[in-house]
């Protein structure tokens with residue numbers, strides 16, 4: 001069956017890595033018709049709106065999205081389109097699996113799935129300035145919202161993921177010693193949900209700062225991790241760094257009625273347009289999409305081809321220690337698929 005998927009190539013390196021991924025998916029025989037749409041800076045420049053109505057309509061229609069990274073202006077300008085898409089379609093579960101692919105790096109045994117709450121916490125962006133003594137920016141304040149229902153569904157997602165994938169332990173990451181309401185509620189609810197999985201999946205918990213240190217000392221001790229929005233955002237970049245960087249880290253944003261697949265990394269303006277970006281993260285995200293669609297065989301073929309290209313052939317872009325271009329890497333993966 002042909003799948004119709006909304007495709008948002010995105011900004012910066014987005015169009016380069018999207019082009020590479022489409023070539024590889026095509027060579028692997030993925031049966032997909034792409035519904036191309038604009039988002040982010042590219043959309044702002046073309047239509048005056050970073051998230052045009054046509055794009056939203058396409059996402060509503062197709063319910064599955066493959067998205068390149070989108071640039072968000074820092075400290076001013078429009079709000080993150082990524083956050084807007086997650087909220088609009090209630091894509092509450094952000095799944096970021098990371099494992100060692102290339103041997104000989106810092107760690108040989110990383111195999112972590114981070115499950116991050118995607119719609120609540122500080123990232124709701126409820127922020128204001130308070131004027132003091134005539135200074136309109138004297139004080140900045142931010143409000144985090146964490147709900148029992150939001151905690152329950154993300155923790156349950158993590159445990160269900162563990163059951164489905166034969167994983168043994170879920171680690172709850174929090175800061176309940178200081179953030180007694182927001183992080184405290186998350187931990188309490190996590191303990192309640194964990195009871196239902198007693199004897200099937202173990203649960204433990206760790207404070208975020210200790211967790212950051214333990215990840216660097218011995219990442220092999222972690223299995224599935226579940227945490228709130230901002231902690232998950234930060235930890236997933238750290239975890240990506242353990243296995244060679246953002247070029248290898250894919251992610252999925254899952255809701256009840258839709259799913260959006262993307263790389264963990266951003267639009268990498270420092271290397272955009274140079275033809276050197278690593279398309280692997282977005283490619284592995286497209287494999288998560290194929291799994292989600294039930295095309296497990298095509299996904300497996302692509303993952304094998306990528307691993308052989310990186311490990312057996314030693315063909316790598318420069319972010320993971322090689323010297324080939326995006327195009328040369330793409331050609332090599334396609335050759336492996338032949």
Ligand code: NAI
Pocket residue numbers: 013017068069070071072073082246247262263264265266267268269270271276277278279280281319
């Ligand atoms: P970034 O992830 O774009 O880049 C961080 C570093 O990693 C840079 O040195 C970059 O060259 C490198 N890098 C990232 N992806 C790479 C790849 N595929 N191949 C080789 N090297 C790669 O983070 P940064 O610079 O903080 O953010 C740039 C923009 O991206 C910002 O506007 C930010 O808001 C946006 N962003 C968008 C995301 C999304 O669309 N989901 C996620 C994260 C950031």
